[in-house]
Amino acid sequence: MGKNFLTIVYIAMMGMVEFTACGNKENKEEAIGKSMAENLPGKWTITKSYEKKDGEWKEVIEPEGSGTTYLFRTDGSRMSAVTYANHDTYLRSRTWAVEDHDSTLKINYKTYPVEYTLMRLTADELEFGYDKATDMTTGATQEGEFKWLFRRIDEGQKNFAERLVGRWHFSKSYEKKNGEWKEITYGIPDEGWHEYTEQGTFSTYSRQGDNEHTTGPMQWKANAVTDIVSYKPLDSDKVSRVRITLEDDRTMYVFYSGLLIYDPARQNFEHYHKDNCALISNNIYTILSDGKDDILLSTEYGLSGFYLKEKRFHNWTKEQGLHSDHFNANSGTLRKNGNAIFGSTDGAIEFPRDMVLPREYSSRMIFSDLRVFYQTVYPKDEGSPLVLDIDETKSLKLKYSQNIFSLQVSSINYDYPSLILYSWKLEGFYDGWSRPGEENVIRFTNLNPGHYTLRVRAISSEDRRMVLEERSIDIIVEQPIWLSIWALLLYALILVAIASIALRIIVLRKQRKISDDKIRFFVNTAHDIRTPLTLIKAPLEELSDREKLSKEGTDNLSTALRNVNALLRLTTNLINFERADTYSNNFYVSEYELGAYMTDIVNVFRSYASVKHIDLTYESNFRYLNVWLDKDKMDSILKNIISNALKYTPEGGSVHVYAYETEDTWNVEVSDTGIGIPLDEQKKLFKMHFRGSNAINSKVTGSGIGLLLVWKLVHMHKGKLNFTSTEGKGSCIKVSFPKGEKRYRKAIHRPAPTKEQEQNNEPEQITSPEKGTPDTPAFNTPIEGYEHAQQQTQDAGNRQKILIVEDNDELREYLRRTLAENYHVQVCSNGKSALCIVKEYFPDLIISDIMMPEMRGDELCQKVKNDIDTSHIPVILLTALNTDKNIIDGLQTGADEYVVKPFNIGILRATIANLLANRALLRHRYGNLELNDDTHNTECINCSTDLDWKFIASIKKNVEDNMDNPSFTIDVLCTLLNMSRTSFYNKLKALTDQAPGDYVRLIRLKRAMQLLKEQKYTITEVAEMTGFSDAKYFREVFKKHFNISPSQYAKEEGNIGEGKQ
Helix, strand or coil: CCHHHHHCCEECCCEEEEEEECCCCCCCCCCCCCHHHHHCCEEEEEEEEEEEECCEEEEECCCCCCEEEEEECCCCEEEEEEECCCCEEEEEEEEEEEECCCCEEEEECCCCEEEEEEEEECCCEEEEEEEEEECCCCCCEEEEEEEEEEEEECCCCCCHHHHHCEEEEEEEEEEEECCEEEEECCCCCCEEEEEECCCCEEEEEEEECCEEEEEEEEEEEEECCCCEEEEEECCCCCCEEEEEEEEECCEEEEEECCEEEEECCCCEEEEECCCCCCCCCCCEEEEEECCCCEEEEEECCEEEEEECCCCEEEEECHHHCCCCCCEEEEEEEECCCCCEEEEECCEEEEECCCCCCCCCCCCEEEEEEEEECCEECCCCCCCCCCCCCHHHCCEEEECHHHCCEEEEEEEECCCCHHHEEEEEEEECCECCCCCCECCCEEEECCCCCEEEEEEEEEEECCCCCCEEEEEEEEEEECCCHHHCHHHHHHHHHHHHHHHHHHHHHHHHHHHHHHHHHHHHHHHHHHHHHHHHHHHHHHHHHHHHHHCCCCHHHHHHHHHHHHHHHHHHHHHHHHHHHHHHHHCCCCCEEEEEEHHHHHHHHHHHCHHHHHHCCCEEEEEECCCCCEEEECHHHHHHHHHHHHHHHHHCCCCCCEEEEEEEECCCEEEEEEEECCCCCCHHHHHHCCCCCCCCHHHHHCCCCCCCCHHHHHHHHHHHCCCEEEEEEECCCEEEEEEEEECCCHHHCCCEECCCCCHHHHHHCCCCCCCCCCCCCCCCCCCCCCCCCHHHHHHHHHHCCCCCEEEEECCCHHHHHHHHHHHCCCCEEEEECCHHHHHHHHHHHCCCEEEEECCCCCCCHHHHHHHHHCCCCCCCCCEEEEECCCCHHHHHHHHHCCCCEEEECCCCHHHHHHHHHHHHHHHHHHHHHHHCCCCCCCCCCCCCCCCCCHHHHHHHHHHHHHHHHCCCCCCCCHHHHHHHHCCCHHHHHHHHHHHHCCCHHHHHHHHHHHHHHHHHHHCCCCHHHHHHHCCCCCHHHHHHHHHHHHCCCHHHHHHHHHHHHHHHC
């Protein structure tokens, strides 16, 4: 055999190395000295496992061959040997400790401690529990409630893995020849050892001369059935295996399979086997050298050639033309001519010396069977991405909906078909090559849109470093329509639009906030203006009514009143303009008869027109027409148009109002013979604060916001506005509105006003006050002058009491002084003070402003009307807010009347008198028990609240239920009504003008009258049935109240009954 063969030892077929044990290093530390810790040291093996299910412990049958052993040492170390169902045993070492106070066994793992619950510990048995367990078949962790029972065993009992623990020195090497093991002397290092630890790690050391070599540490496990020990480096998944037998605790034999080559330069063995190279089989029967540093091996599956320089194997099998692929053990030789002869089951086979095993193989890779969504597609099929066959396609274009696909790779290799393995990578998705394998179908699922390159390699199964062929194909997955460039541009535009809208909304919200602040300012200012206007207008009107003035005085008074009304209109326009600007969505429509409505509007201006000597006329082309409109807003439109026409028409001129209908619209046209507007200024007509130059020069006052307000309100009504004007000749303005209700679907619909409401809301003359609406109150000021008021009450005789709640000092004093002629008046400045006064003062009527500090007037009204003690007191709300909505809101709080500032003091006096008269009428009805539940809803509108009716009805019911009970007293009645005696007295006195005892007695007497009418009972029986214990007293009371004795009343009623018969 060649010279090189002498320097390299080949150990094939089976080899063995003998090791001798060096003994275990003992660790002697101070033992743990606790009671439970003293019992625990020793060796324990598991006997039973349990799991808690449905509250009961049930035994778990572990797989045969599995088991666990623990060795607790006194130095605090613990070794575990866990054997799984496949008989593989792992060793681990940890430290342990026992806590006596809570029976806890603590095992310290690498990074964390685990605490087990000790359930039982005797000399021979150990039982503990935990909330996790390991499946001994799969190795998976299970959660639940588990416990295990161990028994103590002799520490000398060791399993295969435990016996391996320790350091083993190289001793001898053997080779099996002719069925016998023979010692060999080459390949043995000067010093060397293998070490197995309880921690489950393995390492080696060898030294030849001055050269040292170490391996490890590696993880290891041992199989007691097969005697196979497996090793795995910590940084790799590559596993190597050897078979080990233990002759005794001091001698170990390691058996190697495959090819073992000794390298004299490195002075170590290199082990080749099926798992780490292309060797066709680990069972090598014969090794022959070809004299060229290469060797030839016969195996159970064919021939293998090992090329030393390349460290590469090539195989020759029956598939490649080899006559036999099963050779005999130790059957082979080299002839002198260099030919090699191997014995096989088919006889001896001679191979020529110049024979070379196949090293290069011709193959051609093809792509086939393209599948989209698991369906094979062919060129030119409907929806197919293929134009040519997939094998001829250079670039595969797929739609986004075709991103789940696969293709098959095949290599045509007639020399060695089973040689080929496949590996691939998809550039643009993942740059790593896949693990070579026989799987030849490449699958892609939900591939994202983009450009990719698929590269596929055919790799030799003998040497995976050998790439036999490589091929590529471009794959393009198109963007979906929603990710196309146009779609992205559209998204960008939408985002810009959304951002613009969001920015616009933010700006609008800021503007809305500013507008809200402005409206609050204007409303508050209007309130502040209207209050002094009241103090100017009311005394002037009173002066006009009561005093006889000279003609000059009368003219001056009229001028003052006219200017007060002009100022009032200006504040109204300001408020309405701000409302139209800020609250344009608050649109309330009702149905009105246009003829009557227009007549009322025009009549408002007739007195003003007559003062200016202007001919104001009105006509229409219809007799009767119902239209839908928001009355407040329409009033502003028409009054501003007519008012402007009258203002800018000189004396002796004319203003004509014409209302007419067409097929789809109703229209109002106002023409005048006024000053007109210059042509070049007409475009600015509907701008803020615009006034024509000729209007400014005419010295007519104006704010410049009236027509802008008109323009806004007309558009809110879905209407149109037309304007023509000639300077010096006059102007004509026309507004058109759609007929019917359909155009106002989004508006808030209100029922048509009743006759009574129409009468109450009659349009007033242009010099009169306009209607208003409620606003906002609060809490906290001292009760002003209340003690003085109490003293006055005692001196005031029978005059009725009025409470005035007003935060303006001058208006409050004016009302007190004016009303004090006829009533006893008490005043305060806010709602919170008023509430306290009402509870003790019990006024007959309350007059309250709405917008006040501390507590608003509408809030005060609501509290008064919802309190059983005060619900009977009439309330008049006094305010500058004048829209229908404000009035309705105020009345809905329970107010009996709503008076708008500035007001006519005569009208206020009449309103007070009417309410007090109605209250007196109601007292009379209550006092004489003239009530029944059927009529209470139809009579005496605004005389009472439901609380008052319920209060009187509950008194009557309770008395009637206890009619024959002489011990039924006022205290009992108060208890049944959940009221104090004082509150009950005050309430009943206010409603009926009677004391409680008198009122209860009246109810009893009314019942007695009914019983006497029936003439079924004697006077004594009737007295007892109505709660009078003394018949004589009953007769006296009855006669005193009805001016007739009970017997005479019964007799007269009986005669009447007979007469009727």
